[in-house]
Amino acid sequence: MAKTVLIKPVISEKSDKMAESSNRYTFYVHKDANKIEIKKAVEAMFNVDVKAVNTSILPRKFKSRFTKAGALTGTTTLKKKAIITLAEGEEIDFYDNI
Numbered sequence: 001m002a003k004t005v006l007i008k009p010v011i012s013e014k015s016d017k018m019a020e021s022s023n024r025y026t027f028y029v030h031k032d033a034n035k036i037e038i039k040k041a042v043e044a045m046f047n048v049d050v051k052a053v054n055t056s057i058l059p060r061k062f063k064s065r066f067t068k069a070g071a072l073t074g075t076t077t078l079k080k081k082a083i084i085t086l087a088e089g090e091e092i093d094f095y096d097n098i
Helices: 013-022 035-046
Strands: 006-009 024-029 050-058 062-067 070-075 079-086
Touching (some): 035 050
16 A cells, blocks of 8 residues: 555755755655555654644646647646654654665
């Protein structure tokens, strides 16, 4: 269950600063996953106590590419992001758990 809900952690400067200052971690999750499933998946995979889960669906972006045959247009894939707040004293180290 845990591997199908969580897709991958978001590793960026903004997410690293959130993890250091307010104990919040960011993951890309399956688009149909709800907050309860996300909470159970994180607790099972990393053995931590989850205090809160906030989710957001990122909008698709339009992309176009020009080739010899003409213009090709399309969109990026739909992404859902979850921000996990852990209890005091808990932390996740992504580099040891990979």
